[in-house]
Amino acid sequence: MPTLSGRCYESFLGKAVLQxxxxxTVITFDISQWRAWAPGLVTPADWQAWAQGSRxxxxxxxxxxxxxxxxxxxxxxxxxxxxxxxxxxxxxEGYEALPLVFASRHGETPRxxxxxxxxxxxxxxxxxxxxxxxxxxxxxxxxxxxxETSEMTAIxxxxxxxxxxxxxxxxxxxxxxxxxxLILCEELPPAVYDAWVDDVPFAxxxxxxxxxxxxxxxxxxxxxxxxLPPALPHALSWLQATLRGxxxxxxxxxxxxxxxxxxx
Amino acid sequence: MSDPQQxxxxxxKQLIIDALGLEDIGVDDIDDQQPLFGDGLGLxxxxxxxxxxxxxxxxxxxxxxxxxxxRNHFSSVAALAAFVTARNAA
Numbered sequence: 543m544p545t546l547s548g549r550c551y552e553s554f555l556g557k558a559v560l561q562x563x564x565x566x567t568v569i570t571f572d573i574s575q576w577r578a579w580a581p582g583l584v585t586p587a588d589w590q591a592w593a594q595g596s597r598x599x600x601x602x603x604x605x606x607x608x609x610x611x612x613x614x615x616x617x618x619x620x621x622x623x624x625x626x627x628x629x630x631x632x633x634x635e636g637y638e639a640l641p642l643v644f645a646s647r648h649g650e651t652p653r654x655x656x657x658x659x660x661x662x663x664x665x666x667x668x669x670x671x672x673x674x675x676x677x678x679x680x681x682x683x684x685x686x687x688x689x690e691t692s693e694m695t696a697i698x699x700x701x702x703x704x705x706x707x708x709x710x711x712x713x714x715x716x717x718x719x720x721x722x723x724l725i726l727c728e729e730l731p732p733a734v735y736d737a738w739v740d741d742v743p744f745a746x747x748x749x750x751x752x753x754x755x756x757x758x759x760x761x762x763x764x765x766x767x768x769x770l771p772p773a774l775p776h777a778l779s780w781l782q783a784t785l786r787g788x789x790x791x792x793x794x795x796x797x798x799x800x801x802x803x804x805x806x
Numbered sequence: 807m808s809d810p811q812q813x814x815x816x817x818x819k820q821l822i823i824d825a826l827g828l829e830d831i832g833v834d835d836i837d838d839q840q841p842l843f844g845d846g847l848g849l850x851x852x853x854x855x856x857x858x859x860x861x862x863x864x865x866x867x868x869x870x871x872x873x874x875x876x877r878n879h880f881s882s883v884a885a886l887a888a889f890v891t892a893r894n895a896a
């Protein structure tokens with residue numbers, strides 16, 4: 543994780559607590575707005591029904607509507623980028639400068655697989671595919687299309703990208719940003735990865751507008767025991783808990799445990 | 807009766823649309839003389855590389871990205887057609 547300097551810990555993340563004998567930190571923030579997208583889950587009402595347990599049809603449009611962008615600008619956006627833009631764009635509305643944290647565990651797997659396939663077939667590589675396959679390509683496109691020059695970070699942080707991204711966002715808030723946009727998204731990887739990738743139930747994107755405040759408290763700590771993989775990716779689990787009105791929950795990823803608390 | 811020159815122009819336009827993922831644009835929207843880069847169709851340097859690769863694959867023509875006249879060959883559909891015709895005849 544870049545840019546999380548000791549200074550930030552001192553000035554903002556400072557509230558140290560003892561958890562299981564290990565010194566840990568607490569960050570607090572507000573989540574002023576959120577947007578989410580998945581095939582068949584587009585409106586807040588769709589997500590509310592999903593959170594209450596109703597089944598949704600993944601067969602609907604596999605790509606979100608980004609017609610707010612001109613066609614010449616849309617053409618380089620992969621499905622992953624379209625999802626990121628669809629949830630992020632409305633949240634950035636009205637902000638002249640908005641730092642962005644982009645988190646995806648698997649990134650542009652369809653692009654990288656296409657490149658690897660061309661390599662295996664000894665075909666020349668597509669310059670477009672190559673330039674857009676890197677993990678920070680989406681934030682680069684975001685910067686170009688919005689004329690946004692604020693600090694932006696792309697992270698790939700295993701299963702707890704949500705929390706690692708919030709740590710990053712909290713550090714940016716501590717440096718004085720009035721708000722930070724956090725975008726989490728995962729694309730369904732090509733079928734060839736099925737044996738290795740088991741944490742993407744369906745393609746999804748979640749955008750959070752993170753602002754200074756006390757609404758949420760998040761603290762990392764060691765997991766008590768080696769835990770089972772979570773039933774849902776953390777981003778979707780957070781959304782489900784939020785929509786169900788759950789005020790306290792824990793996300794555990796391997797040896798790291800994150801305790802979430804919302805001021806009732 | 808179809809005109810081979812017009813057919814080639816049309817093929818090149820379709821190649822540009824397919825290779826560069828141009829949405830909402832058809833072959834009839836691209837003029838033979840229209841500049842492809844900058845203020846014309848609005849293509850950029852990554853497009854130039856991608857288009858070079860597509861032409862290489864489709865017509866078996868090796869393109870030297872550093873050659874002085876490459877820029878001219880890529881200026882419009884008509885220029886590209888002339889370039890492809892000349893190289894195929896060579």
